[in-house]
Structure formats: C-alpha cells, structure tokens
Amino acid sequence: MAKRVAIVGTGQTFHKSHRPDVNGQEIINEAVQRALADADLKIKDIDAIVIGNMDHFEGINYVDCWSVDGSGGVMKPVIKITTGGTTGASLAIGGNHMVGSGMFEKVLVIGWEKNSESDTTGAITTAFDPIWDRQVFAGAISGLAAEAQGYMARYGASDRDGARVSVRDRKHAMNNPHAQLRKEVTLEEVLASPMLADPIHLLDVCPRTDGACAVIMASEDVAEKICPKPDWIWKTAARHSYAYLGDADYGRLVSMERCAKEIFQKVGIKEPRKEIDVIEMYQPYSFAGLIWIEDMGIVGPGEAPGYIWDGNTDMGGELPVNPSGGVISCNPIGATGLIRCAEAAMQVMGKAEGRQVPDVNFAVSTGFGGCWWTDMLLHGKKKPN
Amino acid sequence: MSDIFKGIEPLIYESKINVPYSWWAGDTASKFFINLRDEKKIIAPRCGSCGKVFLPPRKVCPACFTENTEWVSVSDEGTLVSYSVARRKLASIPADKKLPVVWGLVKLDGADTAILHFLDDVDPGDVKIGMRVKAVFAEQRTGGIRDISHFKPVR
Numbered sequence: 001m002a003k004r005v006a007i008v009g010t011g012q013t014f015h016k017s018h019r020p021d022v023n024g025q026e027i028i029n030e031a032v033q034r035a036l037a038d039a040d041l042k043i044k045d046i047d048a049i050v051i052g053n054m055d056h057f058e059g060i061n062y063v064d065c066w067s068v069d070g071s072g073g074v075m076k077p078v079i080k081i082t083t084g085g086t087t088g089a090s091l092a093i094g095g096n097h098m099v100g101s102g103m104f105e106k107v108l109v110i111g112w113e114k115n116s117e118s119d120t121t122g123a124i125t126t127a128f129d130p131i132w133d134r135q136v137f138a139g140a141i142s143g144l145a146a147e148a149q150g151y152m153a154r155y156g157a158s159d160r161d162g163a164r165v166s167v168r169d170r171k172h173a174m175n176n177p178h179a180q181l182r183k184e185v186t187l188e189e190v191l192a193s194p195m196l197a198d199p200i201h202l203l204d205v206c207p208r209t210d211g212a213c214a215v216i217m218a219s220e221d222v223a224e225k226i227c228p229k230p231d232w233i234w235k236t237a238a239r240h241s242y243a244y245l246g247d248a249d250y251g252r253l254v255s256m257e258r259c260a261k262e263i264f265q266k267v268g269i270k271e272p273r274k275e276i277d278v279i280e281m282y283q284p285y286s287f288a289g290l291i292w293i294e295d296m297g298i299v300g301p302g303e304a305p306g307y308i309w310d311g312n313t314d315m316g317g318e319l320p321v322n323p324s325g326g327v328i329s330c331n332p333i334g335a336t337g338l339i340r341c342a343e344a345a346m347q348v349m350g351k352a353e354g355r356q357v358p359d360v361n362f363a364v365s366t367g368f369g370g371c372w373w374t375d376m377l378l379h380g381k382k383k384p385n
Numbered sequence: 386m387s388d389i390f391k392g393i394e395p396l397i398y399e400s401k402i403n404v405p406y407s408w409w410a411g412d413t414a415s416k417f418f419i420n421l422r423d424e425k426k427i428i429a430p431r432c433g434s435c436g437k438v439f440l441p442p443r444k445v446c447p448a449c450f451t452e453n454t455e456w457v458s459v460s461d462e463g464t465l466v467s468y469s470v471a472r473r474k475l476a477s478i479p480a481d482k483k484l485p486v487v488w489g490l491v492k493l494d495g496a497d498t499a500i501l502h503f504l505d506d507v508d509p510g511d512v513k514i515g516m517r518v519k520a521v522f523a524e525q526r527t528g529g530i531r532d533i534s535h536f537k538p539v540r
C-alpha cells in the first residue's frame with residue numbers, strides 16, 4: 001500500500017516586501033501555475049490539494065475554501081495545515097503522507113503569505129500562552145535572542161560569528177531571482193545595523209515578505225513519467241515541543257537534533273557532513289545558522305563558527321547552506337518552509353540555475369517555528385529502497 | 386524590482402477586527418495566582434512519578450502524562466537561564482514598560498522549569514546568564530503573572 005513519493009514540479013512567485021498588484025488568491029495562483037508548468041501538468045491532473053499559511057496573518061482563517069479560485073481547488077479535496085513557522089514544511093510532510101498512503105496519486109502542495117497585510121508581531125503574539133507568556137512578552141525576536149545568548153554563553157561564540165552567517169546568506173541571495181532582498185552586506189554593516197534585541201542586529205534577521213510556493217508530489221506509479229529525474233522524498237521527521245517559553249533548552253534546538261537522528265539513522269547516513277550535498281535550512285536569524293547545524297550533527301557542539309568561517313557552507317564549499325539566500329533574504333512565513341523544500345528539490349533535480357550546487361545526491365530541507373519546533377525532509381536523486 | 390507596480394494604483398481596504406476573548410486560567414493556575422495575590426507566596430505542582438516541579442504550574446506532567454496532585458513551595462529567588470534586551474517598542478510589550486526592556490527566563494530555586502518575566506533595577510549591560518535574581522512583588526495584586534512586578538539582581 002505504501003508508495004514512494006517524488007516531487008515532480010515546483011513553482012514560486014518573485015517574492016516582494018508587498019504585492020499591491022495582487023490579492024491572496026491571485027498570488028497563490030502565480031505559484032500554482034508555475035508548478036503546473038514545471039511539471040507539464042494541468043489542474044485536472046491534480047487529485048488533491050494541501051494548502052496553508054499562518055493563522056491571523058491575513059485575518060482569513062478558512063483559506064482552504066476562500067482560495068479555491070487561485071489554488072484550483074474547485075470541487076477537489078482540499079485540506080488546510082497550519083503549524084506556525086513550520087507550516088510550509090508541515091505542508092510538504094502532509095502532502096508526502098497523502099501520496100505515500102496510496103490514496104492520492106498527484107497532490108498539489110501550496111504555502112503562501114501576504115505578510116504585508118497584517119501586524120506580524122501582533123499575529124505572532126497570538127501563538128503564545130495568553131495567561132503566562134503573553135503578559136510579560138517582549139516580541140518574537142527576543143525569544144530568538146535568548147537562544148543566541150544561551151549559545152554564546154556556553155561556547156564563547158560572538159556576534160561576529162552570527163554576522164558571518166548573515167553575510168553568507170545575503171551573498172547567496174544574489175544568485176536567486178526569487179529572493180526578496182538581493183543586496184550583499186559586509187560584516188561591519190551587519191554589526192553596525194540597529195540592535196533589535198541583544199545580540200541580534202537588524203541585518204541578522206529575516207524580513208517580512210509577500211509570496212507563495214507550490215510543489216507537486218506524485219506517487220512512484222507515475223512520478224518518472226511526469227518527470228524523468230524527480231526529487232525523491234527519502235524520509236521526513238517532525239518534532240513539536242514546548243508549552244511555555246521557559247521549557248526550552250536555550251542554546252540547543254533539541255527538536256532539530258531528534259529529527260536529524262531519526263532520519264539519518266533510518267536512512268543509514270553515518271557522516272552527514274560528507275554524505276549530504278546541500279542544506280536549505282529554515283533559519284530565521286543568523287545565529288541559528290551556527291547553533292542548528294550543530295544540532296543537525298553536521299559539526300560538534302561549539303564547532304560551527306570555525307566551520308563556517310572556513311567557508312565550508314559557502315557556495316563551492318564542502319556543504320553549501322542556503323544557496324537560495326535562505327530565510328534572512330526572504331520570509332513569506334506560510335510559504336517559507338515549502339520554499340526550502342522546493343529549493344532542495346530543485347537542487348536534486350538539477351533545476352536550481354544560478355544557485356545550483358553540482359552533483360547533488362542528498363539534500364536536506366527544514367522548517368522551524370511554533371516555538372522551537374522542527375520539521376525535516378531528506379531529498380535524494382536515487383529512488384529510495 | 387518596482388517594475389511590476391508600474392501603472393498600478395493600489396487600493397487598500399483598512400480594517401480592524403474586534404476579537405475579544407476571556408481566557409479561563411483553570412483551577413491549577415488559579416491556585417498559583419490566588420497564593421501569589423493573597424500571600425505573596427510562590428507554589429508549584431510536583432509530578433508524583435518523576436518528581437519534576439513545574440512553573441508555570443501544569444495540571445499534567447507532559448513526560449509521564451499523569452496528573453500532578455502535590456503542591457510544593459518554591460523560593461522567590463532563582464537563577465537567570467537566558468535573557469534578551471528588547472530595544473524596539475512593539476505592541477506586544479506592555480505599555481507601562483520603558484525601553485530598553487530586559488526579558489529573562491528565571492528558574493526559581495525548587496522549580497525544574499523556567500518562568501518568563503521582566504528584569505528591572507539593573508543596567509542591561511550588567512545582565513549575565515547564571516546571575517541570581519529575586520522576585521519583586523507588585524503593590525497592587527489582581528491575580529495574574531504581573532503580581533510579580535519584575536525580578537531584580539540579588540546583591
């Protein structure tokens with residue numbers, strides 16, 4: 001019954017800070033049309049749709065119904081998934097489950113956001129406990145800042161190490177016409193940008209973005225007929241923890257560690273640093289680029305700054321991270337995790353154009369959100385056993 | 386980048402949705418808040434299986450998945466687990482707090498989980514992970530987490 005699942009087409013908008021020229025359904029449609037064109041399929045070929053965005057971001061909470069003009073969901077099964085920042089990655093995992101179950105052959109997965117239409121901080125605040133955390137809250141960035149403080153205190157890392165990650169991702173974005181922010185910055189510029197929440201500077205964090213992404217998944221029965229070299233989804237993992245902000249281990253992302261262990265053990269990856277060719281990480285701020293590759297098992301605790309300063313995660317390095325420019329360059333939140341998945345798929349399929357990493361056998365994409373949650377997908381060129 | 390907006394007169398519909406809520410704290414949290422309000426005492430439930438003491442209080446231990454029935458006293462002093470300094474005024478920061486706002490996770494002596502709160506009576510530059518802090522109770526207490534006004538360094 002269980003089917004192997006492949007990604008056979010992807011599509012994205014050209015992401016911008018605001019898109020006054022289109023409404024929500026229309027921005028969704030742009031991504032859907034591009035994904036259908038990429039897979040050379042028509043909307044009638046699609047058996048079911050999974051769609052999601054952040055709750056409260058547009059103030060439209062029955063998006064699965066409201067968006068059918070844009071998604072192509074008229075008289076089709078449509079399911080909405082929304083899990084905060086992880087939404088896009090949860091959508092990919094949900095689509096994978098639907099096709100993998102054998103119940104649907106071709107599933108269209110859509111993540112989108114018109115972040116410009118709402119008060120982002122106000123909407124994010126609704127994700128936190130109203131009685132305990134919301135009364136003494138200092139904004140979403142402060143939670144990330146507390147993680148960075150915890151890591152720096154434990155391993156002696158500095159804000160220069162964080163800034164180096166921002167310099168990398170912003171440089172990579174120059175190769176990606178879909179990225180919102182395409183401007184190189186220097187280390188000094190990052191460190192001189194306004195301090196938002198110590199130790200996070202303005203240029204360490206992601207922007208607010210309008211954008212959409214669509215991915216088409218197909219079962220092994222038809223995948224190679226649609227796309228001769230599809231991106232096979234080898235394994236997915238999700239770990240959601242946290243009820244209150246005080247529950248987390250500040251300086252370590254335990255959910256990332258658990259996801260990576262599950263996937264790498266089941267697939268038999270012993271040296272992820274050598275065996276994985278590219279990572280598209282949902283990294284909403286620069287310091288996560290240090291902390292989370294350690295939790296993923298790429299390098300040991302405290303080793304990320306040295307690994308990154310040596311250029312290993314730059315384009316042309318041992319293990320390029322975020323060839324797309326990542327989340328720091330572009331963050332339409334409900335689409336962001338799915339963009340990571342689409343970018344990883346494009347790397348495996350050899351369709352990543354100016355940001356292509358040569359000879360990708362395995363790619364990893366992740367989602368982050370809620371609070372300290374991780375979703376992870378392992379993508380591969382070969383059909384899984 | 387702005388080419389796609391050429392010739393477009395973007396019409397915007399401004400709206401504000403009024404969505405009032407009343408959140409019930411529940412028996413477990415209420416017990417904590419009533420002690421805080423009336424006695425300036427900090428109490429927390431303890432798991433009968435693993436012994437973990439939860440602050441904020443939890444009715445069920447998430448690890449053992451059994452109901453916590455025993456309550457213990459927790460100190461009003463503890464250790465700073467992590468922190469940040471918010472330097473921008475956001476709507477989510479209470480109106481009475483002045484920038485910069487120091488925001489910390491405090492593990493009180495006797496508790497196994499940290500509680501989120503404000504740090505005050507301290508220069509932001511002097512805040513360090515691991516520093517000892519003490520609760521300052523609010524003069525007027527109404528039965529909420531801000532019945533603790535803030536935490537200050539133990540000198």
Ligand SMILES: [Zn+2]
Nearest residue numbers: 432435446449
């Ligand atoms: Zn327990």
